[in-house]
Amino acid sequence: MSAPNAPGLAGHQQEQFLQVLSRDDAEAAFMAALGPRPLGAEEVALEALLGRVLARDIAAPVDAPPFDRAVVDGFALRAADLFEASEAEPVRLRLNPEVIHCGTAPALPVAPGTATPIATGGPIPRGADAVVMIEHTEPEGDGIAVARAVAPGSFIGFAGSDIARGQTLLRRGVVIGAREVAMLAAVGLDRAPVWRKPRVAVLSTGDELVRPGDPLRPAGVYDSNGPVIAAALAENGCEAVHLGAIPDDEAQLTEAVRAAFAAHDALILSGGTSKGAGDLTTRVIAGLGAPGIVAHGVALKPGKPLCLAVCDGKPVAVLPGFPTSAMFTLHEMVAPVLRIMAGLPPRGAARIEAVLPLRLGSELGRTEFAMVALTEGPEGAVAHPVGKGSGAVTAFAQADGFLTVPALVDSLAAGTRAEVTLFGVGVAAPRLAVIGSHCVGLDAVVGRLAGQGMTARILATGSQGGLAALARRECDIAPIHLFDPATDSFNTPYLADGMRLIPGWRRMQGLVFRAGDARLAGKGVAEALAALLADPEAIMVNRNQGAGTRVLIDRLLAGARPQGYWNQPNSHNAVAAAVAQGRADWGVAIRPAAEALGLGFLPVAEEHYDFAVWQDPRDAAALEAFEAALAQSRDELHALGFDPR
Amino acid sequence: MSAPNAPGLAGHQQEQFLQVLSRDDAEAAFMAALGPRPLGAEEVALEALLGRVLARDIAAPVDAPPFDRAVVDGFALRAADLFEASEAEPVRLRLNPEVIHCGTAPALPVAPGTATPIATGGPIPRGADAVVMIEHTEPEGDGIAVARAVAPGSFIGFAGSDIARGQTLLRRGVVIGAREVAMLAAVGLDRAPVWRKPRVAVLSTGDELVRPGDPLRPAGVYDSNGPVIAAALAENGCEAVHLGAIPDDEAQLTEAVRAAFAAHDALILSGGTSKGAGDLTTRVIAGLGAPGIVAHGVALKPGKPLCLAVCDGKPVAVLPGFPTSAMFTLHEMVAPVLRIMAGLPPRGAARIEAVLPLRLGSELGRTEFAMVALTEGPEGAVAHPVGKGSGAVTAFAQADGFLTVPALVDSLAAGTRAEVTLFGVGVAAPRLAVIGSHCVGLDAVVGRLAGQGMTARILATGSQGGLAALARRECDIAPIHLFDPATDSFNTPYLADGMRLIPGWRRMQGLVFRAGDARLAGKGVAEALAALLADPEAIMVNRNQGAGTRVLIDRLLAGARPQGYWNQPNSHNAVAAAVAQGRADWGVAIRPAAEALGLGFLPVAEEHYDFAVWQDPRDAAALEAFEAALAQSRDELHALGFDPR
Structure with a gap:
């Protein structure tokens, strides 16, 4: 390992992961040091x-019931009195002068030859051993006539039964x-x-963290780990106390950690997204009590930086800062211990078998968890990996479950049938699976469908990924915007035999720049571009290879390679953000992305956003509903800045 | 229909069930009158x-993320600078004089030939388009050397990605x-x-109802419907307000109902266990508002007396008083409407297929629900009906789910494979299924097993039912106490080929009577019995045919048929309760049942409570654990008044 002279980074690197334990060894060490049990x-x-x-x-x-009681409305009597009753010779019984309702304690015993009216639920009086239904009696004088025998115990619910x-x-x-x-x-x-519910303190750490609800400052990110850890703890029988985010300052952190530790049954910290922050918290908790840290570095992916400690009989965990890593390590390594302290049984997890649509690479030597979203394919459930790196909060949130790649496996081949552990219990495949390029206009159409009770799932994989999933019949609709330079047209050239296109909408692409940039004031596209390319200080932001917009950009540049050409994010939003935040001065994106950030926009050319589907779809009615919703969404699409066809 | 002259019963009978609707018609009428939607x-x-x-x-x-950020610790740089980097010719980059941590807004752009140290999560500075991992660099002078090319965008998480x-x-x-x-x-x-959560008022009605926690008065029963309806509403997204139990008094009920209706979004009443009480509440709610009652009497079993109303846009329901009927009609007919008002989707219910071990009779013309408990049989899940009449609170509480018998079917044959709708999601078959006669001593043994983590389920069916289930291999253990008069011995004569007996314990049976009964003061068994049989006012309580205790009683009576002989409950507790509450003066029961109620007890003969099992059991280890727990429970069994073998 190198030790570059980068102040503030080298030190962290050396302290980390002195000894990486296997998942099972880390769990065993944690359990042995803690000996978790319910709190009282x-x-x-x-x-x-x-x-x-x-x-x-x-x-x-x-x-x-606390006493023998009638289970029908009728008469309490002695079965022996009716042993010889028949249609031909009904038996006459005198009525005792009381009516037993629910809540009435009987005052009179039932003597031979008598009966007492009794309501459902009324206590059986002394002497009676059966109840005859009111429908099976006839009034006669001051009594009743019964034309059938009854078994002893009839229509009595016995005490303690x-x-x-x-x-x-x-x-x-x-x-x-x-x-x-x-x-x-x-x-x-x-x-x-x-x-008693374990009271668990939750502290987020990191200079960058901003409390949700507060405005985002430059270089700040919202603290999602704190609230989500608190919520996950509540779902696991704990009383979580989220104490907010603490900056990476040793004195401040030490004080906050000691106070939280003293006042709660357990303490959970999550780093910011920086490894350095994790190290600081690790140093702080090492001083909380014996035996201290039992595992620092666990062969889990995501989740390697996890630190587990037991201090004075209380569990303490430092979760990795990346949201998905934090949630995974919480559920896999920490929640089981807290559930024992809460007296809860281990969390039952439903599992189903699903086909992997693509090869899934994995790292040898680490147990790896891949989050997947499920759709229905021709041979049952299909598990689409949705991990976009452990930095993604959506990977965990949008997945239906995860599959486990054992430490000794380096990849799972496409088509592998794997067992998926479900996060929830009521996972139903959506009626419509939409895989491909995402657009806020698509949200509007699918939102309309949802309002009509039709479930749809959108997985954003980009146009090519969507077309491939459609070809494997793992989705119903693939939204695409693919430009074909050979034919100078969009989308149609990319359809396979048997597919067709549902026309979507046009999205205006153009030059985006910070409003007020003097180099572009009042200029047209060609003039503006010339000014930008002439300025050695100007930095552009490009788009990824394969994007339709990239083709447009390369045409505009006509062979030029300005500064920033190699900065190639894969979305319109990332382009707009780079310009708004000053990392770049210009790029090409769609109008709504520019307008959302208050950027200047010079229209260049329309992009066609359409929907590839099969001519013989799996669920024709669902596709019809989609097309209808599309037609009904014209006004909304216009309002979003799109041009529906 | 007859009209017997039983004051207070005849009137109810006439008013009820003027028009019984089918389940679907009742639901349609309720939905149409209410048009349920979320409240706001x-x-x-x-x-x-x-x-x-x-x-x-x-x-x-x-x-x-809100900005492009590093996803590893390393250096932000320009990919173009490294295009020609190799092991043979590493590229040297100068370091810019800042370190970007999480939360640090970069101050300096990355110019060609330079790099900026950056921590995981740090914002990418202007000019940089890639991050190289710290491990892939070497420090060199005041800069770093990089020996490999990187792709643009490497280790960058783009804004909005x-x-x-x-x-x-x-x-x-x-x-x-x-x-x-x-x-x-x-x-x-x-x-x-x-x-907003619907605020739902819950009122129980009935003179007999006693608030849990208060002492039980004569003829009183605890109000379980109120608390359980409130809990079930909470589980369905409502804020339930349990207003307690109201006696069957029209003025009092009218006032309580009007106040509750005015202050809440919905109102749910449950009758006592009496039909009369149901009628009274029906009359009261009919006056609450238009359109009023939309269904009174629904072809559901259990649940026929259900009454549904819509008053001034609010749903009002009168559930039957019997606990199982109340819960069934709540879940089947009322909760779906309240879920819509709460904005919740319909409750998803898991279903499994199971074999019916016995014929299940049903009433033609009513959709009938049979609650079942599941065990594992030789051909998969077995669904044991546990309905003991809709008066049983345990039927609902102990069942794993229910099966539906359509209105046009009059029975399901033994061996039928039926679909069971599960109440919960995590229904796992217990490790040990124990079906047969129940004893509190068995609770002690099974409690010990549960403490060791072994799940066991006890279904109390009586000795004969247990033996039959064991013969079909639908349970592991059948607790029995069957006396064989021919051999004057217990249990062994009843075993089938291939079964064996695990010895359990002896239970002393004897005469039970109210302490202080002058007829028995200081007497022995024979003398006491003679005195009771000589008294024409004395009433006995017998036991059911087939009970070992019944054989003993018939021996003691030697042909006599005293008053109460036909009162034949099927448990020791019911016998003790009948004597304690004065319905009878004496009977024969086991000592713990007598002692629990402070009754006098004269020992007569021991009963053998043993465990029938197969010699080749399904799960030998589980049986061994059971035998070990039995041996470990000797002291506890002694303390309970039993004599373990």
């Missing part, structure tokens, strides 16, 4: 028990839902002992 | 969003979990518009 029981009232974990077995203190006193009603460890509430209430319990 | 949006802060339902589409107000400004981030109707919190926070949103 507390009595909680019935109305606040939902979702809590029962701390002790509950035995029924009374029978339910539902729940017997002393019976174990609920077992410790059960998560209380409505059904458990019913059991407790039925035997008169208005509270139950449940495990 | 409210802004809720990020930390309180978990579980809420998004009311509007959310578009990203900023790009994420994760989330593009303007992109629809979350769609309305989504239930917010940790992943959705992550998306919102990542674009700086600290709140979101969600649907």
Whole structure:
């Protein structure tokens, strides 16, 4: 490893990953040092028990029902009186002078030859051993006539037949839902002992972090880890206390960490997106208590920088700063321990088998998790990897689940059937799968469909990726904007046999620049471009190879290679951001991207954004609905700055 | 229909079920009269969003990341500078005098031939179009040497590459979990518009109802419907307000109902267990507003007495009083409407196929739901019906799900493969299935197993039912206590070929009577029995045919048929309750049942409670664990009043 003379970077590099443990070794060391167990029981009232974990077995203190009772409206009587009753010779019974309702304690016994009117739920009076339904009796004088025999016990619900006193009603460890509430209430319990929820402090660290809701300053990024870790902890039975983001200042961090550690049952930190920040927090927690750090560096991808510690019997974790890494390591390594402290069983995860559409490369020696979104293909579920690097918050958020690539495997071939661990339980394939290039106009159309109850999923892979998925019939619609220089036309030349194009809309592309740039004031496109190319200080931002816009840019440049030519992001938004933030002075993007950031815009040429589909689609009705929604969205598309066809 | 002269019953009978609607007609009428829709949006802060339902589409107000950033620690530079770099001829770059950390806004552009140290997450400076990893550089003088070319864009996360400004981030109707919190926070949103939760008033009605936590008065039963309906509403996105139980008094009920209706978005009443109470509430709600009652009587079993109304645009429902009926009609007919008002999608229900072990009778003309508990049989899941009549709170609580018998089917044959709708999602077959006679001693043994992490399910079917399930290999253990008069022995004569008996414990049976009964004071069994049989006022309580205790009782009676002989409940607890509550004066039960109610007890004979199992069990290790837990439970069994073998 090198040690370049870059102040503030070299040091971090040397301290990190002194010993990378395997996933299982790290877990074993964490578990052994902590010995996690529930924190203690507390009595909680019935109305606040939902979702809590029962701390002790509950035995029924009374029978339910508490007495023998009628289960129909009718008459309580002695079965022996009716043994010889028949249609030919009905038996007459005198009525006792009381009516037993629910809640009425019977005052009179039922003597032979008598009956007592009783309502459903009424307690059976002494002497009676059966109930006859009111429909099977006839009034006769001051009594009733019964024309059929009844078995002893008929229409009686015996005491304790539902729940017997002393019976174990609920077992410790059960998560209380409505059904458990019913059991407790039925035997008169208005509270139950449940495990206390672990109180877990969450601290984000990093100079760059900005609290959501505050304006974003230059070089600032929003702190998403803090809120999402708190939410994930709540989903795992903890009471999370998000204490906000702390800058990478050792004194400030030490004070915040010590205070949080002292006041809570566990402490979770997440670095900013910088490794340096992770190191600082690691130094700080090492001093919290014995035994201290048990794992720093785990052979997980994403998640290698994870640091696990146990200090004075409390778990402490420093999660990697990248959102997906943070969530993965939280769920994989930290949540299981906190669930034990909360008295919860391990999280049950549903799994399904799915086909991998593309080869998935992996790093040997690290257990690797690839987040996937599911669509329905011709041979069942298809798992599209959605990892855009662990820096992406959307990778975790948009995935339906993940597949695990073992440490000793270096890739999974296209077509591999792999087991996907689902994040949720109700994963239903969407009615329409849309894979390809993304556009905010597409959101408008799909939003309209969603309003009509049709589920659709959009996976943004770019035009080529969408066409390939469509060719494999792994999606229904591929939105594309591909320019063919040979025919000087969009999209149609790229369709395979059997595909057709649903016309979408035109998007005006043009020169974008900071409003007020004197080099372009009042100029047309050609003049402006000439001025920019003549200025040695001007820096452009290009687009990626394969983008339709790139073809346009190369035409405009006519062989020139100005500064910034090699800066090649893959979206209109990234081009606009580079110009707005001063990393570049000009580029080519669509009008809405420029307008959103208040940039100047000189129109150059339209791009065609259309939808490739099969002529014999999997779900013709869904495609029809899409085309209808497209037609209904014209006004909205116009308002967004597009020109619908 | 008859009209017997039973005051207080006849009237109810006539008013009820004037027109019984089919399930679908009732639902259609309810939906049409209400036209349910979400109630309105409210802004809720990020930390309180978990579980809420998004009311509007959310578009990203900023790009994420907000700027191009480094995704590794290294150096920001111009890819063009390294085009010709090689091991043989490394390229030297001067370092610019700044280090870009996370949160540092770059001050200096990267000119050709220079590089700037940059940490992971740091913003890319103007002029740079790639990052080279620190590991791939060597320090050299006041600069670095790089021995390989890099592609433009290497190790840069472009602005908007994760989330593009303007992109629809979350769609309305989504239930917010940790992943959705992550998306919102990542674009700086600290709140979101969600649907307001419907506030639903819950009132139980019935003279007999006692609030859980209060002592049970004679003829009183605990109000379990109120708490469980409130809990089920909370599980369906509502804010439930349980207003307690109201007696069956028209004035009092009218006042309570009007106040509750005025102050909430919906009103749910549940009758006591009496039909009369249901009628009263129906009368009261009929006056709340137009159009009023839309269905009263629905062809559902359980659930026929259900009453649905719409008053001034609010849904009002009167659920049947029996707990299982109440929960079924709530989930089947009312919750779907409330979910729409809460903005929630229909509840997804998992389904599995299971074999019915016994014929299941059904009533023609009513859609019938049978609650089932699942075990693993030789041909997959087995669905054991657990309905003990709709009066049972446990039927709903102990079931894994239910199967639906269509209105036009009168029975399902044993062996039928039927679709079971699961109540939960994580239904795993227990490791040990125990079906047969229940005993609190069994709870102790199984509790010990549960403490060791072994799941077991107990279904109380009685000894004969357990043996039959064991014979079909639908359970692992059948607890039995069957007396064989021919051999004067317990249990062994009932085993089939290939079964064996695990010895359990002995339970002392004896005469039970109210302590202080002068007829029995100081007497032995024979003397006491003679005194009871000689008293024409004395009433006994018997046991069901087939119970081992019944054989003992018939021996004791030696042909006598005293009063109460035909009162034949099927459990020791019911016998003890009948005596304690004065419905009977004596009976025969086991000692713990008598002691629990403070009854007198004269020992007569021991009953053998043993465990029938197969000699070649499905899971030998689980059986071994059971036998070990049995051996470890000796002290506990002794303490419960049993005599372990």
